[in-house]
Amino acid sequence: MNSSAIRNWLGYSTLALMLAALFMVxxxxxxxxxxxxxxxxxxxxxxxxxxxxxSFGLVAIAGIxxxxxxxxxxxxxxxxxxxxGMVFCTLMIVAGSIWAKPxxxxxxxxxxxxxxxxxxxLMYGGYLMLRASADDTPQVARFAAVLGIVxxxxxxxxxxxxxxxxxxxxxxxxxxxxxxxxxDPRMVATLLVCLAAFTALWAWLLMLRFTQxxxxxRMSALAVRIAFATAAASDKQVMELG
Amino acid sequence: xxxxxxxxxxxxxxxxxxGESTLALLALSMLVLVVLVFAxxxxxxxxxxxxxxxxxxxxxxxxxxxxxxxxxAERDNGAMRGLxxxxxxxxxxxxxKFAVALIFMAVAEVGAVILMxxxxxxxxDASIARLAPILALGALGFSAxxxxxxxxxxxxxxxxxxxxxxxxxxxxxxxxxxxxASAAALAGAQLASMGDWLKIMxxxxxxxxxxxxxxxxxxxxxx
Numbered sequence: 001m002n003s004s005a006i007r008n009w010l011g012y013s014t015l016a017l018m019l020a021a022l023f024m025v026x027x028x029x030x031x032x033x034x035x036x037x038x039x040x041x042x043x044x045x046x047x048x049x050x051x052x053x054x055s056f057g058l059v060a061i062a063g064i065x066x067x068x069x070x071x072x073x074x075x076x077x078x079x080x081x082x083x084x085g086m087v088f089c090t091l092m093i094v095a096g097s098i099w100a101k102p103x104x105x106x107x108x109x110x111x112x113x114x115x116x117x118x119x120x121x122l123m124y125g126g127y128l129m130l131r132a133s134a135d136d137t138p139q140v141a142r143f144a145a146v147l148g149i150v151x152x153x154x155x156x157x158x159x160x161x162x163x164x165x166x167x168x169x170x171x172x173x174x175x176x177x178x179x180x181x182x183x184d185p186r187m188v189a190t191l192l193v194c195l196a197a198f199t200a201l202w203a204w205l206l207m208l209r210f211t212q213x214x215x216x217x218r219m220s221a222l223a224v225r226i227a228f229a230t231a232a233a234s235d236k237q238v239m240e241l242g
Numbered sequence: 243x244x245x246x247x248x249x250x251x252x253x254x255x256x257x258x259x260x261g262e263s264t265l266a267l268l269a270l271s272m273l274v275l276v277v278l279v280f281a282x283x284x285x286x287x288x289x290x291x292x293x294x295x296x297x298x299x300x301x302x303x304x305x306x307x308x309x310x311x312x313x314x315a316e317r318d319n320g321a322m323r324g325l326x327x328x329x330x331x332x333x334x335x336x337x338x339k340f341a342v343a344l345i346f347m348a349v350a351e352v353g354a355v356i357l358m359x360x361x362x363x364x365x366x367d368a369s370i371a372r373l374a375p376i377l378a379l380g381a382l383g384f385s386a387x388x389x390x391x392x393x394x395x396x397x398x399x400x401x402x403x404x405x406x407x408x409x410x411x412x413x414x415x416x417x418x419x420x421x422x423a424s425a426a427a428l429a430g431a432q433l434a435s436m437g438d439w440l441k442i443m444x445x446x447x448x449x450x451x452x453x454x455x456x457x458x459x460x461x462x463x464x465x
Contacts, residue, residue: 067460122411129407133400143394146457147408150390153449154412161415161442165422 003211010204017197021190029190041099043190047198048092049117055085055202056124060152063145075141076213078148082127084206088198089121112162119158123151136220245330249338254345256315263311267304267350272357274300279361290428293362298421300354301347301380302413306405308346309388312339313396322462332459336389340454343385351377364428372427376436379443380420383450384413390454393461416446 025043032039062078065071096114097107108114127147134140257263278296282289316322325335355373359366388409395404410417423439433440 067457119411119414126404126408126411129400130394130398130404133404134398139397142460142463143398146390146394146460149457150387150412150450150453153453154415157415157442157446157449160445161418164438164442165418 003207007204007207007211010200010207014197014200014204017193017200021194021197024190024193029186030184032187035103038099038102041095043194044198045092045095045099046191047195048088048095050195051198051202052085052089052092052120055081055088055206056120056152056155059085059124059127059148063148066141066145067149070138072138072141072217073214075144076217077210078144079131080206080209080213082124082131082144082148083209084202086121086124086128087205088202089117089124093117093121110165112159112165115162115165116155116158119162120151120155123154127151136217245328245334246338246341249325249330249335250341253312253315253338253342257342257346263308263346264349266311267307267346268353270307271300271304271350271354274303275354275357275361289362290364291425293358293364294421294425294428296362297354297358297377297424298380298417300358301351301377301420302384302410302417304350304354305343305347305381305384305388306392306409308350309343309385309392310396310402310405311346312342312389313392317396326462332462333455335462336454336458339393340386340389340451343389344381347381347385348378351381369428369430372431372433373424375433376420376423376427376440376443379440379447380416383416383443383447384409386447386450386454387412390450390458390461393458416443419443419446 021043025040029040029043031037058081059078062074062081066074066078093114100109101107127144130147131140131144134143275296278292278299282292282296313322316325326332355370355377358364359370364370388405391408391412392402392405395401395408398404400407419439419442423436423443426436426439427433
């Protein structure tokens with residue numbers, strides 16, 4: 001199977017999974033008793049968070065491989081991951097904010113998880129601004145790789161410091177105190193389908209962008225070769241005429 | 243080690259003869275404190291929280307300028323290429339530039355602390371002495387980070403505008419810890435009672451000094 005066939009297959013799987021996820025969220029799963037309908041946002045919010053953090057991890061991994069092997073492929077992968085991660089991270093913050101308004105009574109609060117996510121969003125915003133402020137050269141690829149690695153190294157310290165600072169975010173999934181567990185098996189099933197749907201969407205978008213960046217890299221390499229060949233040919237002509 | 247000493251000596255001699263960078267850093271720290279005195283209306287009330295916050299804002303701004311200054315001299319006339327062609331390890335060059343940025347920042351911080359005490363109606367007492375290790379840890383981490391990042395931003399179109407955009411979010415953990423620990427120290431707390439904050443700052447410092455030392459060669463290398 002070639003890469004465009006995989007891409008198409010991923011696209012159709014995303015479509016099918018997304019339709020299933022929408023059906024399950026709006027028709028199948030019972031909303032949580034206390035929070036009511038607002039709790040349904042949870043089924044989008046959590047998968048969005050997962051793919052956002054997975055993308056940022058991928059940026060760092062691609063950065064390490066780029067510095068190690070120097071292959072343009074890793075730079076293109078890091079760039080594609082940073083862009084898709086930024087989209088999903090923004091959507092996660094927006095979805096969380098819409099949920100927070102009825103439940104917490106405020107769009108935004110400086111809770112530890114929110115703050116950490118927002119700082120991550122700022123870091124990768126900076127990463128994309130760095131990429132935008134320079135031409136695509138091996139130099140910028142190295143800069144981006146270094147920044148991607150440094151940002152991920154910073155994440156544990158951000159989490160530790162912000163947690164010490166404050167926290168009110170509901171406990172994730174099953175906690176020792178009970179609390180915000182997913183009591184109904186239908187809730188678990190819905191969450192799993194949503195996770196699969198968003199992971200497929202992410203993989204599809206990432207692959208589209210990655211393929212596009214690969215094509216661009218190959219074209220610019222080709223342009224350099226053509227320029228060299230043209231220059232060599234005109235030199236030869238000058239020599240012959242002379 | 244001699245390469246490290248040579249670069250450090252060169253930069254410090256340049257600074258001693260011109261005084262440009264430290265003066266600019268001191269002026270910037272003072273202006274930030276003045277702006278914050280007006281913004282927080284701190285002239286009348288004796289507020290340690292406002293003072294600690296203002297001090298760290300001044301420090302972040304001065305730190306960015308300091309790291310920029312440490313590398314600025316090498317941008318003209320291809321001086322950076324000369325340094326890279328010399329038998330000097332890029333990691334050693336990083337260590338020297340980091341040391342220069344740290345010294346600039348330390349000078350600015352001493353000035354900023356004195357001004358903070360005057361502007362925010364505090365006293366020169368033991369609490370100011372307890373600020374010293376906290377500020378030293380903060381300056382260490384910030385100059386390590388800013389030296390690495392200004393080597394990047396100095397070579398892009400965004401230039402110096404990009405440095406705060408990249409450096410501030412990454413510095414956030416040390417900033418939270420530093421502001422909290424400084425406010426506690428100014429309120430009279432002992433260093434032992436702020437162990438968690440100091441641990442976060444130490445972790446940040448160790449991480450970014452190491453990362454800068456290892457990654458600098460990828461940043462300054464020529465294509």
